[in-house]
Amino acid sequence: MSLAGALLSGDVRALARAISLAEDRDPQATELVAELQPHTGKAYLVGLTGAPGTGKSTLADALVKVIRDRGQTVGVIAVDPSSPFTGGAVLGDRIRMSRHTLDRGVFIRSMGARGHLGGLAAATREAIHLLDAYGRDVILVETVGVGQSELEISTICDSVTLTLMPESGDAVQTIKAGILEIADIFVINKVDLGGAEKTRRLIQDAMALGPKQAWRPPIVMVSAANEEGIAKAWEAILSHQAYLKESGALTSRRQERVKQEVVALVAERAREDARRLLDGDTVVGRRLRDNRNGKLNPYTLAEEVLGERASQGGS
Amino acid sequence: MSLAGALLSGDVRALARAISLAEDRDPQATELVAELQPHTGKAYLVGLTGAPGTGKSTLADALVKVIRDRGQTVGVIAVDPSSPFTGGAVLGDRIRMSRHTLDRGVFIRSMGARGHLGGLAAATREAIHLLDAYGRDVILVETVGVGQSELEISTICDSVTLTLMPESGDAVQTIKAGILEIADIFVINKVDLGGAEKTRRLIQDAMALGPKQAWRPPIVMVSAANEEGIAKAWEAILSHQAYLKESGALTSRRQERVKQEVVALVAERAREDARRLLDGDTVVGRRLRDNRNGKLNPYTLAEEVLGERASQGGS
Numbered sequence: 001m002s003l004a005g006a007l008l009s010g011d012v013r014a015l016a017r018a019i020s021l022a023e024d025r026d027p028q029a030t031e032l033v034a035e036l037q038p039h040t041g042k043a044y045l046v047g048l049t050g051a052p053g054t055g056k057s058t059l060a061d062a063l064v065k066v067i068r069d070r071g072q073t074v075g076v077i078a079v080d081p082s083s084p085f086t087g088g089a090v091l092g093d094r095i096r097m098s099r100h101t102l103d104r105g106v107f108i109r110s111m112g113a114r115g116h117l118g119g120l121a122a123a124t125r126e127a128i129h130l131l132d133a134y135g136r137d138v139i140l141v142e143t144v145g146v147g148q149s150e151l152e153i154s155t156i157c158d159s160v161t162l163t164l165m166p167e168s169g170d171a172v173q174t175i176k177a178g179i180l181e182i183a184d185i186f187v188i189n190k191v192d193l194g195g196a197e198k199t200r201r202l203i204q205d206a207m208a209l210g211p212k213q214a215w216r217p218p219i220v221m222v223s224a225a226n227e228e229g230i231a232k233a234w235e236a237i238l239s240h241q242a243y244l245k246e247s248g249a250l251t252s253r254r255q256e257r258v259k260q261e262v263v264a265l266v267a268e269r270a271r272e273d274a275r276r277l278l279d280g281d282t283v284v285g286r287r288l289r290d291n292r293n294g295k296l297n298p299y300t301l302a303e304e305v306l307g308e309r310a311s312q313g314g315s
Numbered sequence: 316m317s318l319a320g321a322l323l324s325g326d327v328r329a330l331a332r333a334i335s336l337a338e339d340r341d342p343q344a345t346e347l348v349a350e351l352q353p354h355t356g357k358a359y360l361v362g363l364t365g366a367p368g369t370g371k372s373t374l375a376d377a378l379v380k381v382i383r384d385r386g387q388t389v390g391v392i393a394v395d396p397s398s399p400f401t402g403g404a405v406l407g408d409r410i411r412m413s414r415h416t417l418d419r420g421v422f423i424r425s426m427g428a429r430g431h432l433g434g435l436a437a438a439t440r441e442a443i444h445l446l447d448a449y450g451r452d453v454i455l456v457e458t459v460g461v462g463q464s465e466l467e468i469s470t471i472c473d474s475v476t477l478t479l480m481p482e483s484g485d486a487v488q489t490i491k492a493g494i495l496e497i498a499d500i501f502v503i504n505k506v507d508l509g510g511a512e513k514t515r516r517l518i519q520d521a522m523a524l525g526p527k528q529a530w531r532p533p534i535v536m537v538s539a540a541n542e543e544g545i546a547k548a549w550e551a552i553l554s555h556q557a558y559l560k561e562s563g564a565l566t567s568r569r570q571e572r573v574k575q576e577v578v579a580l581v582a583e584r585a586r587e588d589a590r591r592l593l594d595g596d597t598v599v600g601r602r603l604r605d606n607r608n609g610k611l612n613p614y615t616l617a618e619e620v621l622g623e624r625a626s627q628g629g630s
Binding site for chain 2: 030033034037038255258259261262263265266267268269270271273274275278284288289291296297298299300301302305306309310
């Protein structure tokens with residue numbers, strides 16, 4: 001059976017193999033995803049973001065349990081901050097959530113940054129499509145959420161939760177960084193540590209200063225490790241889903257997502273072409289390598305690469 | 316006088332205006348940078364990275380003083396985690412380092428993520444070229460360094476310092492994330508808090524496990540707020556510079572940088588073209604907007620965009 005056929009028939013090894021191809025940026029993965037596209041669009045995509053140490057993984061684990069208790073299947077993609085140099089994944093990510101390993105309704109996968117960051121984003125998108133085609137009802141996408149990685153999660157997922165820890169300075173950093181705006185649902189984790197109420201007020205005050213939104217992001221207090229408040233968090237996500245469907249925002253979000261993905265695919269192709277030309281035995285490649293003083297003009301070189309791409313058929 | 320001429324003659328307002336054009340992703344900035352390229356390559360580029368709260372800004376401020384005391388001019392670019400939605404910069408970044416405001420040998424600028432992240436990276440590269448052409452001896456590039464942003468700093472700068480705080484869990488997170496490998500110099504800040512020695516050992520042990528490198532990153536202990544150890548940190552950066560020059564690694568680093576920049580320029584052009592086609596009154600644009608169920612195949616659409624780009628002249 002073809003890999004696509006095996007995946008659609010529910011073969012978990014076919015799914016794992018396909019995601020590995022995506023992670024390796026194997027062109028086969030892209031072809032496979034394109035082929036499976038008609039079978040996608042059914043999964044609900046939930047992004048879990050937040051600073052390191054806020055407990056996103058524990059929250060994911062607890063959410064998986066709630067989602068399974070309600071009879072839905074779930075896929076988890078943990079986009080982890082692995083070394084781009086070694087390609088290694090964080091061991092903890094791979095072995096955590098082991099309590100779900102015997103449940104065939106749960107599929108968990110860590111994705112590492114093997115090589116270029118644009119590559120990780122592309123691999124993550126492909127893995128989501130693969131899980132979607134595989135028939136998962138819900139896909140949780142967990143990313144380290146400090147800095148710039150959140151910006152992508154909001155274009156990749158339908159609903160985005162931002163996890164904060166009380167009294168950690170997280171809330172203040174988040175507000176400073178303008179990351180508040182990424183959240184459809186706030187989750188304050190580790191409420192048992194105290195100070196959660198203060199964090200809640202900080203977020204509320206910051207939101208009050210922002211523009212008026214049709215959807216007012218709820219703030220849910222949880223203790224993921226103790227599995228407290230998780231059902232409420234899931235309800236909040238479902239409310240956001242209902243809002244997106246009723247308001248028509250789901251359609252426009254998904255349209256925007258297709259657009260972003262097309263732009264990313266085109267840019268990735270251009271990047272690959274440019275690298276191939278610069279590494280190869282081409283005019284631009286030789287010009288780059290013959291240069292010793294580092295004073296080569298990248299703008300002129302970029303024009304030359306664009307020219308060579310055009311003369312080679314334009315794409 | 317042209318903007319390029321004014322900038323080369325040392326007009327600081329011309330420099331500020333040019334950087335604003337870069338930040339706005341105005342095509343004029345790209346043209347200007349291309350025009351100024353023959354005047355670049357003299358500045359030494361130092362990246363300052365580290366997690367939020369580790370004191371990168373205070374370190375930058377203290378380094379500026381040491382560099383100025385040695386008679387060199389300096390430019391500081393603080394790439395800040397601003398909201399991509401509001402385009403606002405963090406006020407603190409703009410007002411800090413105000414003690415240098417009367418010193419014409421110091422130019423400080425915050426850059427925010429107005430729009431796409433690729434755009435911020437491109438704007439930062441352009442700002443560096445502009446400061447270089449303006450004649451700065453040293454350019455400090457400060458970025459929030461959690462997650463994936465460091466990966467770029469190592470291709471943008473000659474020497475990269477990674478700032479850590481003792482006992483903060485930073486070191487462990489950094490080791491887990493494989494970010495160690497990005498550092499040419501480790502700076503342990505806030506040594507007065509205690510626990511610095513333990514952090515130093517953690518880093519040393521992790522380095523001992525890694526591959527043997529020709530350059531062994533030194534670990535410098537500082538208290539940036541008290542201006543202690545800063546001269547040592549600067550000496551460590553200069554040692555790395557000397558190593559790069561002697562080993563020939565500076566040439567290969569800068570060649571690699573030109574390559575990365577060309578690839579980024581080509582990808583940015585492709586992204587712009589794709590957006591223009593998808594937003595415009597084109598076959599692909601109409602197909603995207605007419606789609607209501609979100610099931611459009613991005614791969615097919617990307618092929619169509621590539622086809623339209625090719626038919627429009629290929630670049």
